[in-house]
Amino acid sequence: MALSRRTLLLSSAAAGVAGAATTWPLAAAAAPYRGPLRSDPFTLGVASGDPEPDGFVLWTRLAPTPLADDGLGGMPARVVPVEWELAADERFRKVVRRGVAAARPESAHAVHVELHHLLPGREYFYRFRAERYVSPAGRTRTAPPLGATGGSLVMAFASCSQYEHGYFTAYRHLAADEPDIVLHLGDYQYEYQPGTYTIPGGNPRDHAGPETVTLANYRQRHAQYKTDADLQAAHAAAPWAVVFDDHEIENNWAADVPEQPDPDFAARRAAAFQAYYENMPLRRTSVPLGAGMQLYRRLHWGRLATFHMLDTRQFRDDQACGDGYKECADAYDPARSITGERQEKWLLDGFRRSSARWDILGQQVFFGQRDNNSGPQVVTSMDSWDGYAASRDRITRGWVDAGVRNPVVLTGDVHAHWADELKLDYADPTSKTVGAELVCSSITSTGDGADVATGQHPWAAWNPHLRFYNNQRGYVRTRITPGSLTADFRVVPYVTRPGAPVHTRATFVVEDRVPGLHQTADNPAVTLRSAGGVPDTVEQETSRP
Structure with missing residues (x-):
């Protein structure tokens, strides 16, 4: 009987052992000198990314000792041939492509296989094989053909996974939902040394190593996160x-400006x-060039959806008025940008x-x-698009002027679930709604959190476009069809x-050609599924923010 997807994914070690008996015909040609690797190098798992209609990127990194202080994962200082196989079935009886990639010491023995056709x-x-070990x-x-308009897409998105603040159980539930694609919107890992960023009651886990500054530090930190099952x-x-x-570099950096004065920040940024x-399944177009990296890009899911993946750190002006929540005239300066001029033009051209x-x-x-102030003053976060209001206005007007059919913004960063409607004029609550924003909570950052019984943040009283808020950890799962986007x-x-078990706290729908949000469910008491798959009906504890 064929393995189910869930059995395959949740029993990955067994899948690797089962594959060890397979004949890998490229082994001899791949490695005139082979080994020996003395222990399993696939401790960091496998990944794929950036799907296109004819291919995607496959990734792994060899690290038999993943937490080694030098960041090299216990690998020998030589090139290691890594075989890869791509199959149309879970048991690899229908192999459609295979090849060999070189895992090089200068790239910490990372492997990126970019497939086409x-x-x-x-x-x-x-899966991959290095010497006698199978991943x-x-x-x-692959994405649908570029002209395809029908069908549906299950997309999940997540952000903010602070290893020290808790267990990545939400990632396990995300995997069990079997999405077609996952978007990770930042703060995949955190830079702090142990004991620096703590939650009430103490952190349940600790980072290995010091604060990440050097290439060795960042490699070690990424490896620690990747060891999480x-x-x-x-x-x-x-x-x-x-x-x-x-x-991924340090808190609240902006372009070439660090959070704290640092004459070596360019070197730190290049290392990060x-x-x-x-450590990511990125295409070769994103290979860093010193302290620069091409990250903004588009992914097309037929004609159903286009994902405009943005970079709001590398090209932004420094935060206005010293950062934080401020009433700040500079936040409205039209010369200021969160995307930089070149990325803004790229995005507006994409809309047109x-x-x-x-x-x-x-x-x-x-x-x-x-706006966190109930009075006449407008007090907003300088680290968000509020600190770059003219930049936000140009982007919003850009999709309106281009006649974008259904604009939706996906966001991470703030460690809570939010849903809000987007306006051209936030000073006028009756102004036309021109889009929707969905914000995912953190995977772990800031610890357990608490349910918000009303589903409303207190600021919604004077920000009526803020439609939903919840302060528990998790992610957002969406189903996108030609007629609606359900979150x-x-x-x-x-x-x-x-x-921890998982449940859906609220569901919102964006309908085709109807900007804004329609809530279809609010579920503070539901049947939960534990990480082990055992149902357990419970009543959620509730508290107010």
Whole structure:
């Protein structure tokens, strides 16, 4: 009997062992000198990314000792040939492509296999082999043909996974949802040394190593995160499209301006970018060039959806008025930009040329206005698009002027679930709604959190476009069809111990050609599914923010 997808993904070790008996015909040609590797090098799992109609990227990194202080994972200082297989079935009886890639010491033995000329809209399975060791298997897929308009797409998005603050159980549940694609919107890893960024009651886990500054530090930190079995399951479940935010380097950096004065910041940024590329399933177009990296890009899911993946860190002006929540005239300066001029032009051109049913911005920080002051003054976050109000206005007017059919902004960063309607004029609550924003909570950052019984943030009283808020950890699962985009806000009740169940806290729908949000479900008491798959009906604890 064929293995189910879930059995495959949640029993990855067994899949690797089962594959060890397979004949790998390229072995002799691949490695005139082979070995020996003394222990399993596939401790960081496998991943795929950036699907196109004819291919995707396959990724792994060899690291038999993943937490080695030098960041090199215990690998020998030589090139290691890594064989890869791509199959149309879970048991690899229908292998459609195979080859050999070189895992090089100068790239921390990371492997990126960029495949083309595959069939569109198809599911595939992949795995790697290095000497006598076989990796876990992963599931991936190609995008539909560029002209395809029908069907549906299950897309999940997540952000903010602070290893020290809890267990990555939400990633395990995301994997079990079997999405077609996963977007990660930043803060994939955090830079802090142990004991620096703590939650009440103490952190349940600790970072290895010091604060990340050097290439060795960043490689070690990425490796520690990748050793987490729940994160590995999420990577193995579907192709990912990733963008970084601030903590992949350091808190609240902006272009070449660090949070604290640092004459070596350019070198730190270059080290962080190099490690980020090495550890993500990115195409060669994103290979860093010193302290620069091409990250903004588009992914097309037929004509159903276009994903505009943005970079709101590398090219932004420094935060206005010293950062934080401020009433700040400089935030409205039209010369200021969060994207930089070149990326802004690229995005606006993309709007004008789009023929997609849904144009989706995958990006990092809160897009709509959040005024935290109930009085006449407008006090907003300088790190978000509120700190770059003219930049936001140009982007919003750009999609309106281009006649974008269904604009939706996806956001991470703020460690809570939000849903809000986007306006051209936030000072006028009756102004026309021109889009929707969906904001995912953190996977773990800031710890357990708490349910908000009303589903409303207090600021919604004077920000009526803010439609939903919840302060539990989790992710957002969406189903996109030609007629609607449905968003399930998925939450876990705790992260400071493993094995939390999951449920959908609220569901919102965006209908085709109807900007804004329609809530279809609000579920504070539901049947939960534990991480082990055992149903358990419970009443959620509730508290007010």
